[in-house]
Amino acid sequence: MSLKPACDLSTDLIHHPYQPPAGFEAPQGPVHKASTVIFKDTAALRSRDWKRRDGYTYGLHGTPTTFALEARIATLEGGSHCLLLPSGLAAVALVGMALLSAGDEVLLPANVYGPSREFARHELARWGITHRLYDPLDTAALAGLIGPQTKLIWLEAPGSVTMEFPDLAGLAVVARGRGVITALDNTWGAGIALRGFDHGIDIVMQALTKYPSGGGDVLMGSVVTRDAALHEKLAFTQMHTGFGIAGNDAELVLRSLATMPLRYAAQDRAGRALAQWLAQRSEVAAVLHPALAGSPGHAQWQRHCSAAAGLFSIVIDARHSAAQVDAFVDGLRLFRIGYSWAGPQSLVVPYDTASMRDAAALAKSPWLQGHLVRFSLGLEAVEDLQADLAQALSAAFG
Ligand SMILES: *Cc1c(COP(=O)(O)O)cnc(C)c1O
Numbered sequence: 001m002s003l004k005p006a007c008d009l010s011t012d013l014i015h016h017p018y019q020p021p022a023g024f025e026a027p028q029g030p031v032h033k034a035s036t037v038i039f040k041d042t043a044a045l046r047s048r049d050w051k052r053r054d055g056y057t058y059g060l061h062g063t064p065t066t067f068a069l070e071a072r073i074a075t076l077e078g079g080s081h082c083l084l085l086p087s088g089l090a091a092v093a094l095v096g097m098a099l100l101s102a103g104d105e106v107l108l109p110a111n112v113y114g115p116s117r118e119f120a121r122h123e124l125a126r127w128g129i130t131h132r133l134y135d136p137l138d139t140a141a142l143a144g145l146i147g148p149q150t151k152l153i154w155l156e157a158p159g160s161v162t163m164e165f166p167d168l169a170g171l172a173v174v175a176r177g178r179g180v181i182t183a184l185d186n187t188w189g190a191g192i193a194l195r196g197f198d199h200g201i202d203i204v205m206q207a208l209t210k211y212p213s214g215g216g217d218v219l220m221g222s223v224v225t226r227d228a229a230l231h232e233k234l235a236f237t238q239m240h241t242g243f244g245i246a247g248n249d250a251e252l253v254l255r256s257l258a259t260m261p262l263r264y265a266a267q268d269r270a271g272r273a274l275a276q277w278l279a280q281r282s283e284v285a286a287v288l289h290p291a292l293a294g295s296p297g298h299a300q301w302q303r304h305c306s307a308a309a310g311l312f313s314i315v316i317d318a319r320h321s322a323a324q325v326d327a328f329v330d331g332l333r334l335f336r337i338g339y340s341w342a343g344p345q346s347l348v349v350p351y352d353t354a355s356m357r358d359a360a361a362l363a364k365s366p367w368l369q370g371h372l373v374r375f376s377l378g379l380e381a382v383e384d385l386q387a388d389l390a391q392a393l394s395a396a397f398g
Helices: 042-045 063-076 088-099 114-122 139-146 169-177 228-241 245-259 260-279 298-304 320-331 359-363 382-397
Strands: 083-085 104-111 130-134 149-157 181-185 203-207 220-226 284-288 311-316 347-351 372-377
Touching: 042 169, 063 083, 063 203, 063 220, 063 245, 063 311, 063 372, 083 088, 083 228, 088 114, 088 181, 088 203, 088 228, 104 114, 139 169, 169 181, 169 298, 203 359, 220 245, 260 284, 260 311, 260 382, 311 320, 311 382, 320 347, 320 372, 320 382
Parallel strands: 104 130, 104 149, 149 181, 181 203
Antiparallel strands: 083 220, 203 220, 284 311, 311 372, 347 372
16 A cells, blocks of 8 residues: 555545455455454453554454544544544544633634534533634734633634634644634635644644535534644543444545545635625625635635635625525525535535624624625536525515
């Protein structure tokens, strides 16, 4: 396997070390399902270390199938160690549980994935761990928030609803200068548009539910590190909490990884085409897509990224009523109403921005004044999606 030449990521996701049993060769690996793993004798049982990846202990600690997926996700993110969890949110929770203790504080960007904030507000808080929000577009202000109790800073680039893109590398420099660990939710960048370790991030988490799965049919999360000691700390908490994944789910993601760069590129193209088209419409006050000039943090997107996910939001002008916006969303036929993204089917969700920020933060975010609607591009023909948007806009807004 080491005969493989240096390759592009899209090649690496297909040609990865995997040894089929002697006498059998196929591109896809097997699905191993096990709770019990058999040891040949008591000496093997006693000498086995669950943390190592050169042998097996118990289904919860991994099988050849889950180890293969761990290796590929580490490759995808440009890291060296990977843990797999039963959802993206479980991956967020693992990082908090492993690294924070009573009296500690975690800083979250104001545009953080909503359930991550709810985890801090309802679960971390019960364990005596506090959180505060920082403005992701104000890198200098972050330094002022860090105190001796600050042990972890989450980053998102961009926020997956309001789409502001921060100076990720600058935020990482501030955190590192103060000795605080950084964790990036890289679900949007997916290791394709954005690689966190290249920008000084310590931990890169991803909801594999989105791009790596690509099918809208599996929930999974990953936590990737380059540092062995940090990985071990996370791995102990995973072991103690029993957050494991199933072989069949791992196989679904392994199968989809080979097409991920193609799907990402197609959804990027479709997203930019429709975002640009919507920017011309009179109903639309703002298009929030980091690859579009004028979107908050666009210059930072240019500095950090080579591509963009097929995900963007529009803000419908405040002169229209909430009922008209609902009628627009309900009038869409190809865009279906539902959470999550990066599957084959295009999705739409209206969001109430007033409930997503406090008044002071809203005042600093003029692009959020109006009715926000988020689109996730699937793999349908772009002309069909554009026609769908056009008919629903005309029906709702006249
Ligand atoms: C979906 C998502 C998650 C959580 O993933 P689940 O597998 O749905 O729990 C976390 N962060 C972001 C940015 C997401 O979009």
